[in-house]
Amino acid sequence: GENVEQHPSTLSVQEGDSAVIKCTYSDSASNYFPWYKQELGKGPQLIIDIRSNVGEKKDQRIAVTLNKTAKHFSLHITETQPEDSAVYFCAASWDGGFKTIFGAGTRLFVKA
Amino acid sequence: NAGVTQTPKFQVLKTGQSMTLQCAQDMNHEYMSWYRQDPGMGLRLIHYSVGAGITDQGEVPNGYNVSRSTTEDFPLRLLSAAPSQTSVYFCASSGRGVGETQYFGPGTRLLVL
Numbered sequence: 001g002e003n004v005e006q007h008p009s010t011l012s013v014q015e016g017d018s019a020v021i022k023c024t025y026s027d028s029a030s031n032y033f034p035w036y037k038q039e040l041g042k043g044p045q046l047i048i049d050i051r052s053n054v055g056e057k058k059d060q061r062i063a064v065t066l067n068k069t070a071k072h073f074s075l076h077i078t079e080t081q082p083e084d085s086a087v088y089f090c091a092a093s094w095d096g097g098f099k100t101i102f103g104a105g106t107r108l109f110v111k112a
Numbered sequence: 113n114a115g116v117t118q119t120p121k122f123q124v125l126k127t128g129q130s131m132t133l134q135c136a137q138d139m140n141h142e143y144m145s146w147y148r149q150d151p152g153m154g155l156r157l158i159h160y161s162v163g164a165g166i167t168d169q170g171e172v173p174n175g176y177n178v179s180r181s182t183t184e185d186f187p188l189r190l191l192s193a194a195p196s197q198t199s200v201y202f203c204a205s206s207g208r209g210v211g212e213t214q215y216f217g218p219g220t221r222l223l224v225l
Binding site for chain 1: 116147153154156157160170171204217218
């Protein structure tokens with residue numbers, strides 16, 4: 001079955017620095033790759049996503065890149081702020097979008 | 113819109129007890145899913161539904177039952193709770209098709225003793 005690996009499991013950066021989280025997926029049928037942010041005590045919330053026919057997408061300080069050949073996709077956060085501290089999950093989806101497999105998560109700490 | 117709501121927020125069960133976790137959405141979404149979240153393992157899909165009357169198994173369905181009699185509601189039943197089912201459970205909903213945003217509820221924290 002589909003498997004999504006996410007690295008690193010923990011990431012600590014200084015405020016203003018960039019943070020990069022990387023994921024790989026196994027099933028070439030995956031065609032949609034969302035990223036979620038989960039704050040303490042809350043459910044995950046979508047922050048950005050990318051479809052398999054696009055190589056890069058940017059939304060203000062957040063960008064996602066996709067390499068279909070290598071089955072890699074990454075989340076880039078620039079000019080990090082303390083409020084970016086949270087757990088981030090990557091995911092891969094297929095079969096019309098209702099089957100989603102999540103990575104194990106990355107706990108990001110942004111130090112002021 | 114309330115979005116996705118879940119009840120209860122927290123529950124303690126004894127081994128062997130049964131219970132139902134409630135999930136409701138008011139966005140008229142066709143797709144609904146149940147996930148469990150365990151430390152270091154991300155979210156794992158338990159069951160999902162693509163519409164009223166249609167359900168299917170996810171990655172970890174054993175010990176759980178679901179039904180979908182209406183578009184709005186998607187309850188998750190634990191028939192005989194086990195300590196291995198101690199987890200945080202999230203319900204999610206989305207519209208049909210690839211790229212539709214999946215909205216998550218606030219979660220139910222379950223402890224099985």
